[in-house]
Amino acid sequence: MDEQRTLWPFHGGLPLDDHKTESNQQPIQRLPLPDRLTLPLHQHIGQNAEPVIQVGELVKKGQVVARAADYVSASIHAPTSGRVVEIGDQAIPHPSGLSDTCIVIEPDGQDVWAELPDPISDFRAETPADLRERIRWAGIVGLGGAAFPTAVKVNTGAGQAITTLIINAAECEPYITCDDVTVRERAHDIIDGIAIIRHIIGAKECLIGIEDNKPEAAEALRQAIGDKADGETEVVVVPTLYPSGGEKQLIRLLTGREVPSHGLPADIGVLCQNVATVAAVADAVLRGLPLIERVVTVTGGGVRRPGNFRVALGTPIDFVVACSGGYSEQAHELLLGGPMMGFALHNDQVPVTKATNCLLAASLQEAPRPEPERPCIRCGECAKVCPAELLPQQIFWHARAHDFDRTQEYHLFDCIECGCCAYVCPAHIPLVHYYRYAKTEIWTQERDREKSDLA
Numbered sequence: 013m014d015e016q017r018t019l020w021p022f023h024g025g026l027p028l029d030d031h032k033t034e035s036n037q038q039p040i041q042r043l044p045l046p047d048r049l050t051l052p053l054h055q056h057i058g059q060n061a062e063p064v065i066q067v068g069e070l071v072k073k074g075q076v077v078a079r080a081a082d083y084v085s086a087s088i089h090a091p092t093s094g095r096v097v098e099i100g101d102q103a104i105p106h107p108s109g110l111s112d113t114c115i116v117i118e119p120d121g122q123d124v125w126a127e128l129p130d131p132i133s134d135f136r137a138e139t140p141a142d143l144r145e146r147i148r149w150a151g152i153v154g155l156g157g158a159a160f161p162t163a164v165k166v167n168t169g170a171g172q173a174i175t176t177l178i179i180n181a182a183e184c185e186p187y188i189t190c191d192d193v194t195v196r197e198r199a200h201d202i203i204d205g206i207a208i209i210r211h212i213i214g215a216k217e218c219l220i221g222i223e224d225n226k227p228e229a230a231e232a233l234r235q236a237i238g239d240k241a242d243g244e245t246e247v248v249v250v251p252t253l254y255p256s257g258g259e260k261q262l263i264r265l266l267t268g269r270e271v272p273s274h275g276l277p278a279d280i281g282v283l284c285q286n287v288a289t290v291a292a293v294a295d296a297v298l299r300g301l302p303l304i305e306r307v308v309t310v311t312g313g314g315v316r317r318p319g320n321f322r323v324a325l326g327t328p329i330d331f332v333v334a335c336s337g338g339y340s341e342q343a344h345e346l347l348l349g350g351p352m353m354g355f356a357l358h359n360d361q362v363p364v365t366k367a368t369n370c371l372l373a374a375s376l377q378e379a380p381r382p383e384p385e386r387p388c389i390r391c392g393e394c395a396k397v398c399p400a401e402l403l404p405q406q407i408f409w410h411a412r413a414h415d416f417d418r419t420q421e422y423h424l425f426d427c428i429e430c431g432c433c434a435y436v437c438p439a440h441i442p443l444v445h446y447y448r449y450a451k452t453e454i455w456t457q458e459r460d461r462e463k464s465d466l467a
Contacts, residue, residue, distance in 0.1 A: 017248050020268035022261045024397040025253045026432050028186050028352075030225055035311040035318040036189035040197060042322045043335050045123075048097075049326030050363040051077065051088050051115045052104045056153040057160045058084030063115060069096045072126035074302050077115050080148065086161045086366075087151040089302040090126070091324035094119040105329070105348050105365060109358035117326065128300040135297050140212040143297060150296035151303045151366075156180060156191070156257075156286035157349065159367040162293065165285070166212050168278055175281040177215040178266060179206060179290060181222040181229065182250065182257035185350035188370040190307040191287050193320045195222075195229035198291050199236035205290030206245055208297050213283055218245040219266045220287075223252040254352065255430040259284050261399050273426050308364060310336040314343030314373030323364050329371060330360040342375035351379065352431040383440035394433035394443065400426045404433040408443050411450035416457070419450045 053060040061078035071077055071090040078088040098116040103109070132138055132146065148163035168174050179202070183191040195202060206218050222230050233247045250256055250265050260271045262284065269280045277284055288307065295301040304325055311318040316337030323332055329346075333339060347354040349370055356379075372378075394404035403422055410418035427447050434443040 017246070018268075019248075019250060019265050022256075022264045022399050023401045024399045024432060025255060025261070026397055026435060027252070028254050030252065031187045031311070032189050032192065032225060035187070035309050035320060036192050038319050040193050040307055040320045040322050043324070043327065043332065045092055045119045045121075045324055046327050046331045047118065048328070049091055049094075049117045049119065049324060050102050050328070051091075051117070051326045052102070052363065052365055053078050053088065053113045053115070054104075055088065055159060055325075055365040055367060056086040057158065058082060058086070058164075060113065061085060061088050063099055065096050065115070067096055067099055070094070070120075071096060071117065072124050074128055074304060075126035076149075076302075077117075080151075080161075084161060084164055086153050087149065087302075088115070088325075089151055089304050090117060091304040091326055092117070092119045093122050093124040103359070103362050105357060105362040105368065107355040114363070128302075131300045132297050135208050136211055143208060143212050146296055147293055150292070150301070152289065152292045152296060153303070153366050154286055155288035155292065155306060155366065155369070157353075157367055157369050159365075162285070162289055166209055166283065168213055168283065172278045173281055174213045174215045174278060174283050175217070176267060176283075177206065177210055177213065177218040178263060178277075178282055178284045179218060179220040179287055180257055180259070180262055180284055181220055181226070181233070181287045182262060183226070184223060184252070184254045184257035185352050186254070187311050187372050188309050188350050189311070190309045190320050190369050192226050192229050194288050194291060194307050195226070196232050199229075199232040200239065201291045201294045202233070202287050203236045203240045203242060203245065204298060205292070205294035207240075207242065208293055209283075209285060209290060210244070215283065216244065220245065220247045221250055221256070221262045221266050222247060223256060224249050225252045255399055255428065255432070258399060258428050258430060260428070273423055303366065306364070306366060306368065308332060308368055309370040310373070311370065312347075312373040313375030313378055314340055314346070316340050323368075325364060325366060327364045328360070329357070329362055329364060329368075332364060332371060333360060333373065339373060343373050344376040345374045345379045347372040347374060347379065352435070353429060382442065385441050386439040388439055388441060391438060393436045393438065397432040397436050399430060399432065400428055402427060404443055407450070408441065408446050411446040414453075416450055416454050419447075420454070424450055424454075
């Protein structure tokens with residue numbers, strides 16, 4: 013039984029009120045189309061996609077409107093049929109509040125599909141390269157929030173033997189339930205997607221990690237595994253502890269293996285994928301469908317009807333909130349993502365993208381105003397809860413002093429920015445902000461150095 017499987021707990025972590033029942037009690041609802049869809053060319057890690065259409069052009073649902081510009085990039089498709097009315101800078105959902113290049117489509121109400129590739133009924137007769145190309149065509153990226161192009165992730169390098177595929181259904185951050193309800197409603201598609209990815213990477217086994225606060229989803233997966241007679245896939249229930257859904261933390265929990273510092277899961281024979289991502293893989297391969305929509309959790313005390321909604325990419329966030337009953341009188345702050353790793357939106361006139369998993373309309377109680385920052389007292393509480401076993405206070409000191417070499421000596425880039433350290437800090441220091449600042453500065457210095465070397 014999956015409950016008896018040996019688990020290897022990770023260091024630190026936090027037990028948090030999960031606030032899941034506010035949004036996971038109803039089936040997923042499909043939202044209508046808005047008057048305009050705004051598609052940022054950068055909805056993924058890597059290079060911006062390149063437009064392949066022009067202003068004034070009529071497009072059909074599922075048509076590629078921007079193609080992947082590099083190996084690490086992802087194509088973007090029209091979520092419905094309509095006319096391209098603009099290609100230019102628009103506000104995007106980003107902590108900076110800045111704008112970026114977007115394609116704006118006005119739907120025509122016809123929802124006419126473009127010609128799509130044929131479904132692949134017998135995927136085991138296809139080569140891994142052909143299946144990767146189908147995933148790349150579909151524009152699939154990690155739907156757990158990281159948005160890394162999936163075709164790249166499943167293209168394991170020579171000498172990297174992947175023995176274990178891990179499917180992340182933990183969804184450990186409070187309030188977010190889009191994966192939970194997706195598993196309940198699409199368990200069979202998830203198992204199909206798992207089989208496809210296992211065929212691509214050659215993994216011998218698959219472990220689905222899911223927290224014990226999702227019993228209905230776990231049971232749906234067990235039933236789907238039984239229906240598919242998949243003896244190599246196992247559901248493993250893990251304790252509810254944030255951040256058990258972190259990639260390195262979940263690998264540790266399920267296998268006991270440690271991803272090396274600056275290393276990748278593939279280095280220890282593991283590949284991780286999110287449950288919604290593998291469902292999208294099944295859609296692309298078995299049905300010939302590109303990624304043009306996703307499930308978004310809308311929740312918090314600041315929204316009238318919390319729930320999960322299937323939303324066309326490019327839909328304005330204010331439209332999504334309006335469809336969930338609109339803001340309540342308690343609305344204080346709108347976050348994209350959860351309360352631990354999400355960020356406040358400057359306004360709600362920005363679009364849903366492939367990385368939008370949750371819109372948290374928080375009340376003042378749920379997102380209180382930050383306390384004034386006080387000097388670090390070196391209590392060590394941050395180190396006790398750090399799931400990456402770092403010394404957060406040391407990284408903070410060096411980041412504040414702009415000593416970025418020293419931050420790297422203390423393994424800054426092993427930080428997963430989970431926010432546990434800041435959550436327990438009695439001095440109310442926004443520690444993660446300092447780490448993000450240090451990472452950004454280091455990346456900037458490296459780019460400047462590369463430009464200098466080229467010159």
